[in-house]
Amino acid sequence: MVRAAALAQVGKGRGIGDGMELLSSLILIFISAALINNFVLHYFVGICPFLGVSRRVDTAFGMGLAVIFVITIASFLSWTFTYFILRPEAPIPVWVWRVVGGSPETTVDLSVLSYIMYIFVIASSVQFVEMYVRKFFQPLYDSFGVFLPLITTNCAILFACLEIMKHLQDPTRLWGLGEALTLAIGGGVGFTIAISLMAGIRAELDLCDVPRSLKGAGIALIVAGIMAMAFMGFTGVDRGVERAITALVGG
């Protein structure tokens, strides 16, 4: 129901009749989050696991999956809280303000509480997800359960929540749940791509003669720098995709 309301809201907010434009904006958000503005290589969030858990490809991939899983849940929760409670003129506090008899001219804005709310939501949802997965999905827990507690302090999750919050500040261009989840999953996929590539490169590096003082984090950071340069090559892909979609819809 929330999802339907969100999609309806997107349509209303931007005056879009057909779903095609929504779809193209979702594709653009995804490509931008996963490749062009990669969470790790462009925004530098999630560096700790990127350097710490990238020794083997399979553990790196497990970490990536765990991040996608948690980032989706946390973004869903934080979008819901932000949309209904924390953003300026959000429906629930406005209603409460009217009920207690506040003047209608006052702008109701609880966004000062957002950081505390987000970190609380992330920490508690990770905790619950860990318990739930351990109880009901033992194989899943065995494959990435050990990473779950680490993820609480992974900046990528909080960063996704903050990006979603940024797009819920301006009442004329509100993001719906669809956009928020697309950003989160795109960011998680980008993280998985980056950390898996890194693990593959590090496995090769073990066979190389690296200067002793650069061993470990030093060479990993230099490799990351070169990867970041390579990912800069994706700049502009979004415009090309946008043109292609427009042509497709128009034709």
Add this chain to the structure above:
Amino acid sequence: MQDQPTALERFINGILPENPVYRQLLGMCPTLAVTGGMKPAITMAGATAFVLILANIIISLIRGLLKPHLRILVFTLTIATFVTIVDRFLAAYLYEMSKELGPYVPLIIVNCLIISRVEICASKQSVGVAVADGVGMSLGFALALASIATVREILGSGTWFGLQVLGEGWPAWGIMVLPPGAFLTLGLLLGGAEWYGQRRSRRLVRAGG
């Protein structure tokens, strides 16, 4: 409690021997993200110092009340409160800087440096030691940020704190202020610090033997 370091040791450890960035590899995301120039780097160091010292004080005061299974939650909520204060302060008095730092001010909440100091020091030792530890670690963090920002700003735009240091003809290395430059600079500086440390310990061994 005998083997816990004293206030002075905590203070000195934070600056070089256990430097948060070069020795412990903590707080990497602001280290890489805001060191494109000296001004954002110093602002970030100041904000982190404020949060770290005050969170250390509060946690140290309530350390007798902490329950083991809830302590991480208490830590993060305390830190989030102070980060909100810093964020509102920057938005009110340094609006341009607050825009430039963007999401990295709220991301101080999940800076591993602060959580690890609160966990290792403040939740076990008295207020005096916790303050000394906070100040030492903040100085170490500021030093690390300033060193990276110096390299990146001078090579990337030929300026330092906005002042021209290299001649007008310097072909600014644009890559240094972009994300790849952050990774390369930090990787090479880490290698340099490691090399220096190894050389010094070898010399000490030789002198001792």
